[in-house]
Amino acid sequence: MKRSLRTCESRNGRCNLRCMRNATLEPEAIESPRWQAVGLVLDQNARDLRARRYGCVQEVVSWFKGIDLFREAEFERMVARKPSPLDKRYHKTWLAALIAEGERLLTEIRRAGGLPRNPAGIRLSDVEATVEELCDTQAEWHGSLDTARRAQLFKRLFHGPQS
Amino acid sequence: MARNPELEAILQARYELETCEPAQKTERRAKLDALLEAAVAQSGTPGMTPRALIEITAEAYQEFKLARKKAERARLSRLR
Numbered sequence A: 001m002k003r004s005l006r007t008c009e010s011r012n013g014r015c016n017l018r019c020m021r022n023a024t025l026e027p028e029a030i031e032s033p034r035w036q037a038v039g040l041v042l043d044q045n046a047r048d049l050r051a052r053r054y055g056c057v058q059e060v061v062s063w064f065k066g067i068d069l070f071r072e073a074e075f076e077r078m079v080a081r082k083p084s085p086l087d088k089r090y091h092k093t094w095l096a097a098l099i100a101e102g103e104r105l106l107t108e109i110r111r112a113g114g115l116p117r118n119p120a121g122i123r124l125s126d127v128e129a130t131v132e133e134l135c136d137t138q139a140e141w142h143g144s145l146d147t148a149r150r151a152q153l154f155k156r157l158f159h160g161p162q163s
Numbered sequence B: 001m002a003r004n005p006e007l008e009a010i011l012q013a014r015y016e017l018e019t020c021e022p023a024q025k026t027e028r029r030a031k032l033d034a035l036l037e038a039a040v041a042q043s044g045t046p047g048m049t050p051r052a053l054i055e056i057t058a059e060a061y062q063e064f065k066l067a068r069k070k071a072e073r074a075r076l077s078r079l080r
Helices: A033-050 A056-079 A085-111 A124-142 A147-158 B005-019 B022-043 B050-056 B058-079
Strands: A002-007 A018-024
Touching (some): A033 A056, A033 A085, A056 A085, A056 A124, A056 B022, A056 B058, A085 A124, A124 B005, A124 B022, A124 B050, A124 B058, A147 B050, B005 B058, B022 B050, B050 B058
Antiparallel strands (some): A002 A018
């Protein structure tokens, strides 16, 4: 598996987790159809973006569709059931890839002087907000606090057990 | 389970951000950020950040999301 690690620098500097850019797994080798579908779509999106095949707006729309697919897989494999270690691994990998693609899109959009008006009404700030949302998800599932510390802080801040 | 109203508001705002249309992301993000910043200010915990709050409330959010999705699916199946 080829990986290039970099630090994710989000808009407000709160996402300090390391993420993978151009994370490449072999989607065909993934046994879960849900995760495999996400991998195939993200791979195709990454290829199209590198080739500048469809233009900025279409790339942004494809990225949002990839996120929708990722959220469906996340719900089925991580929320509706207890995730396996492999589920967590795929989740972390595709999430990192989505964050990296989002950052790359932001760079392209800024370099182009903004996102052209589009039928979906998507703005640069919507892409920024969504990268932040993905960084939240990274903290939620792959953060650095251990379970006991989380529970302790939760109880202190919200006056009760988490579940 | 009845919970802290501030926590419920944060969980609801996160869910709305995740499930909204792309063109609504900016406004939903701003709403969530305001709630997180207020919770950080009220926490009185040194070093607390909005993203740390996301991490601390992770399990509560997953339960919230599961309950919401189940309710939405039940509503849809009643309509069919």
